[in-house]
Amino acid sequence: MSVRIVLFGATGHTGGRTARALVDRGARPVLAGRDAARLAPLADQLGGDAGPLETVTADVTDGASVRALVGRGDVLVTTVGPFVRLGEPAVAAAVDAGAVYLDSTGEPPFLRRVFEEFGPRAARSGATLLTAFGHDYVPGTLAGALALAGAGNRAHRLDVGYTLDGVRGQAFSRGTLVSLIGVLLEPNHAFAGGRLVTEPAGARLWRFDVGGRPRRGLSVGGSEHLTLPPLAPSLREVGVFLDWFGPAAAVAHRLAPLTPWVARVPGARAALPRLADLVGRRVAEAPSTDGQVRTSVLAEVRDTAGELVSAVRLAGPDPYDLTADLLAWGATHAAERGVRGTGALGPVQAFGLEALTAGAAGAGITRA
Numbered sequence: 001m002s003v004r005i006v007l008f009g010a011t012g013h014t015g016g017r018t019a020r021a022l023v024d025r026g027a028r029p030v031l032a033g034r035d036a037a038r039l040a041p042l043a044d045q046l047g048g049d050a051g052p053l054e055t056v057t058a059d060v061t062d063g064a065s066v067r068a069l070v071g072r073g074d075v076l077v078t079t080v081g082p083f084v085r086l087g088e089p090a091v092a093a094a095v096d097a098g099a100v101y102l103d104s105t106g107e108p109p110f111l112r113r114v115f116e117e118f119g120p121r122a123a124r125s126g127a128t129l130l131t132a133f134g135h136d137y138v139p140g141t142l143a144g145a146l147a148l149a150g151a152g153n154r155a156h157r158l159d160v161g162y163t164l165d166g167v168r169g170q171a172f173s174r175g176t177l178v179s180l181i182g183v184l185l186e187p188n189h190a191f192a193g194g195r196l197v198t199e200p201a202g203a204r205l206w207r208f209d210v211g212g213r214p215r216r217g218l219s220v221g222g223s224e225h226l227t228l229p230p231l232a233p234s235l236r237e238v239g240v241f242l243d244w245f246g247p248a249a250a251v252a253h254r255l256a257p258l259t260p261w262v263a264r265v266p267g268a269r270a271a272l273p274r275l276a277d278l279v280g281r282r283v284a285e286a287p288s289t290d291g292q293v294r295t296s297v298l299a300e301v302r303d304t305a306g307e308l309v310s311a312v313r314l315a316g317p318d319p320y321d322l323t324a325d326l327l328a329w330g331a332t333h334a335a336e337r338g339v340r341g342t343g344a345l346g347p348v349q350a351f352g353l354e355a356l357t358a359g360a361a362g363a364g365i366t367r368a
């Protein structure tokens with residue numbers, strides 16, 4: 001019997017696109033969500049001549065319904081977010097079942113938790129966890145891995161910068177905005193002095209150049225910090241930076257040291273989900289920029305003297321198209337050809353650099 005691919009969150013913005021991308025790759029995913037009445041038309045529409053896709057209802061507030069989604073060897077793709085708030089039941093279900101798990105999170109505390117808390121449990125149960133398998137942070141991982149491969153044992157420091165061009169209007173989906181606000185006061189991470197360190201988002205600012213334009217990237221806790229150091233034993237520093245905030249980046253960088261103090265103010269952290277919900281009610285579900293935004297990522301490797309050793313720039317399509325395509329590629333590749341290990345793995349460890357490069361190219365990521 002072929003491996004089941006279950007998509008949890010199919011009725012959401014990213015989930016709907018991922019469902020379409022899976023079907024375009026020839027898969028017949030099981031569509032899962034909390035509202036049977038909204039799953040049914042999607043299943044009809046995507047099922048085509050072969051009849052409606054299978055649907056299952058599950059709600060993260062009912063752990064048994066989420067556990068029932070997956071069995072051993074299945075592939076579970078989840079886009080149910082914010083992950084810090086809603087993500088745990090799906091990753092726990094995949095761990096308990098011994099399944100392959102992919103998610104669309106970009107939330108630093110959640111992805112770190114997948115590696116540090118759920119990864120060892122997955123290694124024992126035979127599950128494979130592929131977190132942050134979308135626009136955040138697969139392109140940076142690939143660019144970083146390619147740049148490290150070109151640097152050999154001179155690699156000391158790796159900086160990865162993400163940029164978005166063509167943004168006009170609402171650049172992010174409601175789900176992304178709500179998720180971003182939810183983690184504003186949460187600790188982030190970096191890789192410094194050869195180990196993972198905890199620091200506020202925006203603690204570092206990287207000025208770099210892409211397409212002849214100067215960029216200002218704010219530091220963020222990516223998955224690159226966790227998955228790239230094992231590829232290059234000489235690597236001591238990894239930074240991941242987002243050039244998404246324009247002139248606000250410099251101000252946010254200056255305010256970053258205050259974040260831990262603000263987080264300690266009674267009620268401050270508890271207020272964020274309420275603020276996120278308030279913003280969520282005022283913005284559209286989908287970005288207003290669909291299809292116009294182009295993403296690109298630059299990875300630069302330097303030696304101990306700070307001299308540039310290698311650089312790789314990748315360009316890609318709209319971040320939401322890219323996320324859907326990457327999740328669909330990862331899920332179908334895992335279902336058809338398996339993955340290379342258990343535990344929490346990075347995309348290079350799970351699929352190999354060659355297959356990942358080809359898969360990313362199929363999702364529109366090309367070398368610039």
Ligand SMILES: NC(=O)c1ccc[n+]([C@@H]2O[C@H](COP(=O)([O-])OP(=O)(O)OC[C@H]3O[C@@H](n4cnc5c(N)ncnc54)[C@H](OP(=O)(O)O)[C@@H]3O)[C@@H](O)[C@H]2O)c1
Pocket residue numbers: 009010011012013014015033034035058059060061079080081082083086104105106132134135136137173174175176177179180285319320323
């Ligand atoms: N890393 C990246 O590059 C990237 C790219 C895209 C998205 N994302 C992340 O992916 C997540 C989803 O984004 P989105 O734009 O698709 O948001 P969205 O449209 O709000 O989708 C959220 C999904 O979660 C489901 N959900 C909410 N509460 C649930 C519950 N109690 N039980 C089961 N399902 C529940 C929703 O179901 P209903 O449809 O029933 O409301 C919906 O399907 C966000 O965290 C976003 O940041 C990341």
